[in-house]
Amino acid sequence: MAEFDFDVLVIGAGPGGYVAAIRAAQLGLKTACAESRETLGGTCLNVGCIPSKALLHASELYEEAAHGTLAKWGVKTGGVELDLDAMHGTRLEAIKGLTGGIEFLFKKNKVEWLKGHAAFTGKDSVKVGDREVRAKNIVIATGSSVTPLPGVEIDHDAIVDSTSALELKKVPGHMVVIGGGVIGLELGSVWRRLGAKVTVVEFLDQILPGMDGEVRKEAARIFKKQGFDIKTGTKVTKAERKGDGVVLTVEPAKGGEATTIEADTVLVSIGRRPNTDGLALDKAGLQTNNRGQVEIDHDFRTKVPGIWAIGDVAPGPMLAHKAEDEGIAVAENIAGLTGIVNHDVIPSVVYTMPEIAGVGLTEEEAKERGEVNVGKFPMMANSRAKTNREPDGFVKVVADAKTDRVLGVHIVASVAGTMIAQAAQAMEFGATSEDIAYTCHAHPTHSEAVKEAAMAVTGKPIHI
Ligand code: FAD
Ligand code: NAI
Numbered sequence: 525m526a527e528f529d530f531d532v533l534v535i536g537a538g539p540g541g542y543v544a545a546i547r548a549a550q551l552g553l554k555t556a557c558a559e560s561r562e563t564l565g566g567t568c569l570n571v572g573c574i575p576s577k578a579l580l581h582a583s584e585l586y587e588e589a590a591h592g593t594l595a596k597w598g599v600k601t602g603g604v605e606l607d608l609d610a611m612h613g614t615r616l617e618a619i620k621g622l623t624g625g626i627e628f629l630f631k632k633n634k635v636e637w638l639k640g641h642a643a644f645t646g647k648d649s650v651k652v653g654d655r656e657v658r659a660k661n662i663v664i665a666t667g668s669s670v671t672p673l674p675g676v677e678i679d680h681d682a683i684v685d686s687t688s689a690l691e692l693k694k695v696p697g698h699m700v701v702i703g704g705g706v707i708g709l710e711l712g713s714v715w716r717r718l719g720a721k722v723t724v725v726e727f728l729d730q731i732l733p734g735m736d737g738e739v740r741k742e743a744a745r746i747f748k749k750q751g752f753d754i755k756t757g758t759k760v761t762k763a764e765r766k767g768d769g770v771v772l773t774v775e776p777a778k779g780g781e782a783t784t785i786e787a788d789t790v791l792v793s794i795g796r797r798p799n800t801d802g803l804a805l806d807k808a809g810l811q812t813n814n815r816g817q818v819e820i821d822h823d824f825r826t827k828v829p830g831i832w833a834i835g836d837v838a839p840g841p842m843l844a845h846k847a848e849d850e851g852i853a854v855a856e857n858i859a860g861l862t863g864i865v866n867h868d869v870i871p872s873v874v875y876t877m878p879e880i881a882g883v884g885l886t887e888e889e890a891k892e893r894g895e896v897n898v899g900k901f902p903m904m905a906n907s908r909a910k911t912n913r914e915p916d917g918f919v920k921v922v923a924d925a926k927t928d929r930v931l932g933v934h935i936v937a938s939v940a941g942t943m944i945a946q947a948a949q950a951m952e953f954g955a956t957s958e959d960i961a962y963t964c965h966a967h968p969t970h971s972e973a974v975k976e977a978a979m980a981v982t983g984k985p986i987h988i
Contacts, residue, residue: 532548532662533555533661534555535666537626537637538565538665539848540836541666541851546635556638557630563624563627574618575615579690580713582614586604638657640652640655643804644803647808647828661858663824664837666803668836673760676760682788682789684789689715689791692789697720698789699791700725700770701790710875724755734872739880746917757776757777759774760773798818809827809828810828820838824854846867846870870948878903880935885931890922895926898981900918900977903973904916905985906987909970916937919934928958929956
C-alpha cells in the first residue's frame, strides 16, 4: 500500500484551489481537491465575481433602456419593464455553466473531488467528511468570507451581506451600503440602476481605500453625479429592525452627534477575512497571524514542510486573478519547477460604470519612494470614448523620473478593466513610458488614451 493517498491535496476549490489542482494534475501529480460547497469554483464563481458581474451587466442594460440612453442612439424600446426573476435566472445560468465547467475540467484532468469540509488531523493528513487521507503536499486555499460588523447583525433579510445582496427578491426603496469599497460600489451600482436610492456610509474620509488619490476623488465625483449619496467620515454604531426595514444609528467617525438613517435594505461590506475556522490548523502545527492569514514565504510554503497556502487565506490582495496565479505557481513549485508571482504587478478593477482600474504604485506611493513624472489624458479627448458617449475618467501613467520606468497606471474609463491588461504587461516587461508612447495602438480604441497618457509623461499628447 502506498504511504500517501495523494501527491497533492488542495483544500478549497475557489480560483486558487481549483487552478492549483488542475495544474498539479497536468504536471503528472496525483491530485485531490476538497470542497465543502456543493459546487466547485469557490466564492468567485458561486457568490462573487461571476454573479456580481452578471447583475452588473444586466442592470447596465436595463438602465440604458429605461433612462433613454438607447433611445439617444436611435434604438427605441417602448415601455421598459424590469423582470427581476429573469435577471436572477440569467445570473444562476452563468454560475451553473461555469461551476459545471470546473467539474468537467476536474474529470478531464483526473483531479479527485473530495466532497465535504476538510480539517487537519496531522502535518500530512486531513479528514474530509468521514474519510481520512494522507498527502505528500497540502495546499490551503480556503478563501475568505464577510467580515461582520458588531451591532449590525446580518439576517439575510433586511440586513444582508454580498451573497444575499445578489439574491434580493425586489428592488429596495432605500439601500444603505456600509463600506465604500469594491463590493459596496459594485452592488450599490446594481441596485441603484434598478431603481433604489443608495446611500454609502464610509468610515474613512474617502471611498476606495488603497487606490490612487486622484482616482478616488474622480470616482466619488462620478458616483455622486449618478445619484449615490456618499457619507464619508461616518460610522454606523447600531442597527435596529423596524417593520420590514432597518433604522441605523450613525455618527461622525471622529465622534460627535448621533443621527439615524432609515433603510429598506442594509448591505454590510466592510471587508473580508480569511477562512480558517474548523480547519484545525493547530493539528498541523500552524497558526494564523494577527490578520487571520496563513503566513507563507515567497514560494507559498508555510513554516511546516509540505504545507502551502495561496489565495485569500494568504497575505496580499483578495482577488481571484491573484489566487489563480498563485495556484499555478504553487503547483509548479510542488512539482520542482519555479513558480513565481510578481506581487508588484497585480491589477485591480472595480466593475462599476465607468470601471476603475489600477496596477503598480499609486502616485502617492511612488512619490514616497522618489521623484516621478506623471502623464494624464482625459477620456473626454479620446475619440472612441467620446463617440460612445463615455466621456468620464482619465488615464494616468506614473513613471520614475530618472529611468522613465513605468511604476503605476491608473484608469477611470468604461473599459478600464480591459485597458489595464496592457499596462500590467508593459510593467511586467519593465517598460518605460516612452516604450508605451511609441507602441502603435489601434484607432479608434479607448486604449489610445494609455498611449497618450504615456506621451504626456515627458512630452505632449497630440489630442489635448
Ligand atoms: P475562495 O474563492 O473563497 O474559495 C475557497 C473555497 O474553499 C470555498 O469554496 C470554500 O467553500 C472552500 N472551503 C473553505 N474552507 C474549507 C474547508 N475547511 N474544507 C473544504 N472546503 C473549504 N475578485 C476579483 O478578482 N474580481 C472580481 O470581480 C471579484 N468580485 C467579487 C465579488 C464579490 C461579491 C465577492 C464576495 C468577491 C469578489 N472577488 C473578486 C474576490 C474573489 O472572489 C476572491 O478573491 C477569490 O474567490 C479568492 O479565491 P480563493 O480560491 O482564495 O478562495
Ligand atoms: P473593501 O476592503 O474593498 O472595502 C471596505 C470598505 O469599508 C473600506 O472602504 C473601509 O474603509 C470601509 N469600512 C471598514 N469598516 C467600516 C465601518 N465600520 N463603517 C463604515 N465603513 C467601514 O471590502 P469589500 O468591499 O467588503 O470587499 C472585500 C474584498 O473582496 C475586496 O477588498 C476585494 O479584495 C474583493 N472584491 C473584489 C472585487 C473586484 O475585484 N472587482 C469585487 C468585490 C470584492
